[in-house]
Amino acid sequence: MADKVMDRRIARTRGTLQRALSSLILTKGYDAITVDDICETANVGRSTFYSHFTSKDDLKRRGLDEHLRELLADRRRNAPAPGDLKDRHLAFSLPLFEHARDHLDLYRALAGSRGGGVSLGAIRQIVSDLVREEIADNADRNPGDVIPRDVVVTYVVGAYMALLTWWLDGGAKLPPQRMDGMFRQLATEGIMPPDSEER
Structure with a gap:
C-alpha cells in the first residue's frame, strides 16, 4: 500500500513539473526557461526536481514521451475491431496529427525553440518504435523482408516527420x-506487401 501511495506522489510531482514547463513555454518560450523557473511555478524545490529529472530537456522529453505513448495506448484500447487491413497500418498517424492540432500553440512553441530538437527527437523516437512494432506484428505477411526493416522504419518515420x-x-x-x-x-x-488484399 505504501508503494502505491509513493507511486501516486511521484506521478503527481512529475505531472506538476510537466504542467509548469508547458505553461512557461507558452508564456516565456523554451529557451528563456530555467530549472528555477520551473520549480517556482510548480512550487517544488530544486532537489525534488533533480530527484525526478536531470534537466529541463529531460523533463520535456520524458513528459512528451509519456503523454504521446499514453495517448496512443488509449487509442489502441478504444479502436474498433480490426476490419480493413489498411486501417490497421500506420495507426499512430491520425492520433498524433489530432494531438498536434489540439495543442498547436505548444507544439509550435516547442518546435520553434532551440529545444525543438528535443521535442522532434522524442516524437521521432516514438514513431520509430511504433513502426518497428507494426513491422514485427506483420512479419508473417511479408516473410521475405525484401526491403530491410531499418530502411522501412527510416523511410516511414522520415516521411511522417517531414509532413508533420x-x-x-x-x-x-x-x-x-x-x-x-x-x-x-x-x-x-x-x-504493405504487394499481394496484401483487404480481407
Missing part, C-alpha cells in the same frame, strides 16, 4: 484526417 513539420509550420490548416489520409496514401505502398 510542414503542416505545423503552415499553421495546421488542413484537417488531421486529411493529413493522415495523404500520409497513408504516400506511405502504404512502400510498406
